[in-house]
Amino acid sequence: MLRFFYRYKYSVKLTPSLLIAVLLYGCASSSQVDKQLRSANVPQNWQFSEKTIPVAGNWLGQFKQPKLNLMVDEALLNNQTLRQNAYDVQILEQQLLQADADFWPDLDLTLNTGRSKSINGVISNNSSVELESSYELDIWGKLSAAQKQANLNYLAAKANYEQNRQTLVANVVTSWFDWIAAKQLLALYEQRVKNAQQNLDIIESGYQQGINAALDVYLSRNELNTELSNLAEQQVTQIQATRSLERLLGRYPDASLTNEQLSLPLLTNDIPIGMPSDIISRKPELLSSWYQVLAQDAGLAFAHKQRFPSISLRASISDSADELSDLLSGSSLAWSLLGGLTAPLFKAGDLKAIEEIARLRLKQQEQIYLDTLYNAFSSVENAITTENSLKLRYQSTLAAQQNADAAETLAFEQYQRGLVTYTTVLEAQSRSFTAQSALIQIKNQLLANRIVLHVALGGDFTDTNNLQDNKQEDVLINE
Template sequence: MKVTLYFPFLIGFAVLGCATDSQIADATRSPEVPTNWQLQQSQLAVNDNWLAEFKQPILAKLVHEALTSNRTLRQAAYDTEILEQRLVQSGAAFWPTLDLKLTSGRSQNANTDVTANSHSIELNAGYEIDIWGKLSNAEQQANLIYLANKAQYQQSRLTLVADVVTNWFNLVTSKQLQSLAKRRVENARQNLDIIESGYKQGLNGALDVYLSRNELNSELSNLADQHTSLLQNARNLEKILSRYPSGAIVSSAAQAELPLLDWAIPTGLPSDVMTRKPALQASWYQVLALDAAVAFAHKQRFPSINLNAAISDNSNELSDLLSGSSIAWSILGSITAPLFRAGDLKANEEISRLQLKQQEQLYVDTLYNAFAEVENGMTLEDSLKQSYQATLNASQNARQAETLSFEQYQKGLVNYTTVLEAQGRSFDAQSALIQLKNKLLANRVALYVALGGDFSEPQNNQEDELINE
């Protein structure tokens, strides 16, 4: 048959193969997004330098150390580089293949004992015509998977920075709580000295002495617990920095303070999160990649057109190869079409379509989870600020009550139990105040990440090398 007889059919297949529309639902492409946040703080653009707002230079050093040393981040970087090479592989399908084969042998006839040499050289070239755009879909899928992984790597960097900052403030908090516990121990010792002195003078009863000793032992136990917590927080931070977890970083937090959040966070608009947050970008790239996979699976059901060419030469002497006397060449065109696969290709296309629908649901779920993180973060910050102010007032009142109760006890107006209760309320309020400041800071960091804010200066926000050798 003549090739022209097949030409109309090839054109028809090409039109059908290339007419594969996107399978992504309109509801996924344009999800319902609110105009403003429920607790809109500011419509200013999300801050791209939130790390500097804490005004703690040591944080910049710790963040840099983590970004260059953290092993989990380095693993993610290697994953991204692997996918970059996979992208190169997918692009190679558009180029012809060229292979050189050289064979050399020696044989002997068993009856005549005659030996003969044989040498051959062959150059083969192959090329698949991407008439349906199937190879383009495969390359598009590989590119989108790479972009998704790259965006996820950026999210991992942001999460790592947030972990460094949060664990640093946890360390500072533990250090301050340990200092508070030491003051409580010293206070209990002073009280015990006063009570024992009064008991010897007949001014106090034995019960007050026992209560005072019990209070000192309780405070010593609390101090030991705070020391353990301090070392644990220090080692957690050192692990993130890929240091040996010795707890030596405690000394860096000796003079550090917890900053008080007296500035409002620029929250931007909900729609900004869709374009700013790397995790959402990664999820959307995955949707697009699976959409390309559906198109690829669909076009797998159409014929493949391949061109092959070969040049070869044979000789009894290796030096005579390519002499031109026996060079042969061939050109071959082939069309391979699946005729019967028992529904395998159709099922594979349907699987790809269902995987796309799965990823669409995951993307929308990820999107609304991101919105919920921001809404909950703003609500929690408002609540924590109110709690902090109330606890600050309670702490001031408790300190005055502590001083007054001990003065009244020395005058014989109240019993020692009243003093212990006042001291307990005072120290508990101070401890709560420190912990609330830390919760405010942790929530603020989480809110920055939820909004998609970057931690560095915009002009320096160029992507670092994925692998720092």
Template sequence: MTRRFRQLLPLLTSFFLLACSNTSEVDKKLTNPSLPDNWQESKQALSVEHNWLSQLDNLQVQQLVTKALAANHQFAMQAYALKIAEQQLIVSGSQLWPELDLSFRSGRSKDNQSDSYANSNSVNLNLSYELDIWGKLSAADQISNYNYLAQKATFEQYKQQLVVNVVTTWFKVIEADKLLSLYRSRVENSQQNLAIIEGRYRSGLTAALDVYLTRNDLNNELTRVSEQATEKTKLIRKLERLIGEYPKGELLVNANLPLLTNDIPIGLPSELISRKPELKASWYKLLSQDAALAYAHKQRFPSIILSGSVGDATTDIGDLLSGSSLAWSLLGSISAPIFNAGRLQANEEKSRIELRQGEQLYLDTLYEAFSDVENAITTEKNLKHSYYTMLAAQENAKIAATLSFEQYQSGLVSYTTVLDAQKRSFEAQTTLIKIKNRLIANRINLHLSLGGDFSAQSLENKVE
């Protein structure tokens, strides 16, 4: 050991201890956050069920999901983003290994004074390796690792969201079709009423006002049918976009809105953290920011690089690597930042602030996820109650509409009473269809909020 190296050893040792002392700065409370023992709106703690898509028991919707996973453009973009993150992982990992380069040069020059020519040929094999004594390169590799894991979890979350979008849009098409059928029946009913009223008017049994009111009611219903047909067409186009088949315009949906009233297992709040992809992605992003802080800190310490080369140079290209003139060199260099106007210190402090910001973002994502589950549970209970009360209201409104028209024909009530009763019946039927679909949509979103998987292995989309 040379005298100069012995003089530098204490300094290098102090640098090493200082650099390695930079451990994780993520708030320890985040690794074990304070969570409730159970959900506020439920006391059951059965494990969350996966494969919820099969519970719908409909072949068409499962086929649409399969098509979306294979042809949706946004989903394909997410798949490519995951592949990019995977390649970046390889790039960052390569920095931990030596770099070996081979170079070859060949040239010919002329000396004007002697009017002679000279050939030059050389080949060199160069080796370069940075010693990762501070863990700087390892920190950079950790950043890529966590970014890859975050992207992978984001990809899974997007996949689940895509399936939810396909299924909920499919049910919206069914809802639009049911409402369109209801509106068309209303048109038929208004046309029948108009024929009766006009007949009574010609017989002198009713006033002209009733005729105009009936015609106005018929025109309103015709307008509603036209608007609903447009809405259904738009929803079909949206569904075709999701499954990658736009603009065929050939998608036919023929199904009923199921009544989903059975309870679903929702598990424990503590299980949500490890199950929901969105939360896992947020956590990995936070760990990536923590690794970025470590990297910024270690940038302030010296870099130690070893380099070596083996080469040969001759005038005759045929004599290269003959062994007679091979040359080699082995060098070591240390470079340390001395003055950079506070740039490295500012970068470290910037990374520390970004980490604190990331902690708040993770907490916000975490508690938003819990809130989504709680809200979905509460909404489902209220929708179930609303459905049964509206079901009774619909039956009462239908009876009232029939009685009011009979009483009108007997001269007991005015025609405005008939219109009001028919409007109440129509609104009750419309609301009942919408509540049933809201129950379905809320149930599907509850599965998404819980992080439950949507299907069996056969529908999984693999990233090739």
């Protein structure tokens, strides 16, 4: 049995009114979060792994590609979607300040001056000034509940922003390797066109000498046209991969990335995946969902306390005079101090319905949290299973590609000696091409799945011990 403990910062002002409320009123609502939500049966280890080494940060560094690091920095600064998330955090921060302001008295100043003419033709001047203050006593803790909800919503937004940062970096890295894979496949298609053209030249030359049959010429021409079609399709795929990467970087998608020769790294080492319980407190998405549960709980408390009377104090001081310069002379200064009690008497069940809606939203958010939690576990389990499968597929495909290359060379040599038909050559070439393209795709799938696993585990792409690595987040949050 694992218990969930989340730390969150929020301030509740211990005012005299709050102390009185605690002493005089004992029916204030407590937390309504389901106790079963705070504990869950979580296995000690992942299903296909017994390693318990804690998850390490800075997973981006394992690729050792400086240009990729520069692109990640560019995306964190310029990606429009991430900047929108940063503004969401800033908006909720201001709403938190609004909730804090409710604990302070309101102070309003009104200054009026006018000139009027009566029916008798008498012209008179009138000037007045009034300073009014009002303050609501938080006797039931209603304002504290509203402040707590605003603070938890702010913390949820910050955690969600951090999750979006990690997701953006993962998408950039994945798109980067997709772009490299598309370029490698494009080079492979270009080589296939070149080989098909060379084969056609050889076969046509043999046909003119009476060595090869006309069928072989038609087959070789068909093979060349097929490869040209595949090349055109791959060119479009490569351009689209470039534009996808550019959009993540916040650039205009003009497909103008540099055309340098890059290769896909092969990651054969295992990564520390820790225990299932680790991601509960480390994964930002789960933290955000938990904060939202607590925020809904505070919202339910606020809705419940809305049904209680409100006690407010009001004080004012005013003065009036015929001339503006005579104001505050003391001759006609007036003041007042009032206390008021406002209680809802009849609203046809409106407040009760509002409280019930808040309770149902809390229950709904609890289920959202559980769904997010088990989806997080599922993502890790699936990524672990997929990685083991991809490693086996890579080794088998690598052996198949080596055999296919040898078979292609041997088939063409035997065809030139008249031992096999050209159909055999085409089949050998097709197998070789399929194995080569599959090898590139599996390497890319291994990289993509590794990135998915890092994000699913909640591992950060930066070195969390280095404060400089968090500079990008500070730029977006505090700009």
